[in-house]
Amino acid sequence: MTSSSGPSRKNPYYQGPVSDHFDGQRFFNPGGVAPGGPFDLLKWQFGGGRVRWPNPVISAFPPARPDRHVFGSQLRVTMVGHASMLVQIAGLNILTDPVWSDRVSPFRSVGPKRVVPPGIRFEDLPNIDLVLVTHNHYDHLDLATLARLQAAHRPQMVTPLGNDTIIRRAVPDANITVVDWGDRIAVNDGVTIDVEPCHHWSARGMGDRRMALWAAFVLTTPSGKIYHIGDTGFHDGINYQAVREKHGGFRLAILPFGAYEPRWFMKGQHQNPEEAVKGMKLCNAAYVAGHHFATFQLTDEGIDAPVQALDVALKAEGVEPDRFRPLRAGEVFDVPVA
Template sequence: MTSAKDKKPLPAHHDPKGNGFVNPWPSFTRHGHLALIRMLFGFDRKQAAVTPTTQLPKILNINKDLINTFSRPQERQGTSTGPGQITATWLGHACFLVQVDGVNILFDPVFSDRCSPSQLAGPKRFTPPPCKLDELPRVDIVVISHNHYDHLDLTTIRNLQKDHKPFFYVPLGNKAWFHSIGIKDRVTECDWWDEHEHSFHDNKSGIKVICTPCQHFTGRSLTDHFKTLWASWVIESIPKSEGAKPVKVFFGGDTGYRYVPEGADENAMPHCPAFKEIGDRIGPFDLSMIPIGAYSPRWFMSPIHCSPEDAVRVHEDIKSKRSVGMHWGTWILTDEDVTEPPRRLEAEMKNSGHDPNTFNTVNIGETIVVDV
């Protein structure tokens, strides 16, 4: 019989009453209903509107030849598309197809028109996906950061299961949702810092999936907030030759960095310590995908969404060599100008003394190849 003394204390991000999860840092605050109502009534629809003159992100047809080349099992030596290169294709919002050592990993895929419980109402895309879901190559792994509708989409997940039968990685509490839609196998639920390994291509390719912290919340209705966990993620290659270094990729999911009340000095506010811990424990990273949009009004959104300035701090904390901005240019979720995030990102990189080419944005559908 286990005594109370033998029980391990719950991690700090687990609600002590067993009611879900919390952000265990002073960099977070949980807004109440009055704050939500105030935010909704103050929403600047004119500023956030997409008009015929809005310079939207370019949408490119995906480079199927390039993507398919990196989808093939490669020998460890003597090729130009081996373990020393990563590709990342932005498919809109927070969805990326990342290819590491011939393994195809899809992050937060949403191909539906609306990120909503219904396709009859809710935020509607102002930029379409650069391809149809069935135009993607073989999908080996699908990684989900959390259960908000702009990151977890029923139709997309069902089609991926039907056509690809990938391994799904989800934060704690989300396996039940997958079971409820008939996906019973290959769903791995993770707590922060859990690690899992996979071998592919007759053991020529090895991939480690690591669930890491971030600052956000969850919920698919008005009554289930904070009931399931949210996460950032790390993909790390497993070298097959002695002395070879692993390739490391960071996916920020959806996260805030610091709560900034109205009138406060941003730089004086506590920031989320999780990213420095990730950088110290796992970094540096060869490629990172970091959210830069959905940050206005700042007083309301700052606990859960990064501004471009916050994103640069994350880039620094995790020790990223090359980062790409995401979580913008797809749906109107907040009231900043939809074209603003890349401009602010570029300005902040320059103001911080960084090479702007080490953290910038790409076109929807564009594939970048990162040499490691």
């Protein structure tokens, strides 16, 4: 495990040794592509093509009231919204990229707004043991929510290099475990977390691109392995193949499949449904909990487009629909034993 060494003049979040994915100032995807620049962003924003979402949206599922714990062979995932899920396994209650705020933006009144309420009321959460924060984009690292979780639950937070500096500005007493790609940490005697690459980037503003790391997580538990990706481009399936070679396969993969249009701009950072299904097969996942759709409009496609495209992709790849579940707010997925 690598710990953050503190900010520097070059990088406000992290300083540390050069590595195969850190050049001394910025992190990068080895053999990958960098995110588009300001001119690409303007071309996209003023290019038209955005489908208007309905707002508000009523989920088909009422807000869930989770059990305090699940034990034995049970693995239960409850969708909060976007990339925020409650994962219950081996007596642990785990939140992924928790966001209960109404907007995912540096501003309170401007930026992507939640169209559907959280699938679990914050007050109905069971005691949270572990929080996984994959990277620092506002739709994944929400300081207001992390401060609420610290006050109510005091969980262990696990996040890649540099993100701890951001979190501590709002949650100075947080119990943060800072990790780098390739690290393995023990949560308890039976559960470990491996930190794996994904093809993405990071930024909280205009001047800090790629100055904090992004990552995926593999949880090894007595009830099976879980592969969680908050955000990723497909990257020719390289990371999916590598994680299968290292871990063998997964009872559950938690994969993004939304926020992918236009492809010329989003391809390097957000996989589309077709790529997500290919990733499922490449990493040898028995089941998938799909996320990153129908909560905040970040990109051009319509609110139902990801699920419609997912149906087509599953048929094309010969995957049964009940193996890749696009989870709606409040929906509970009891994952079968693989």
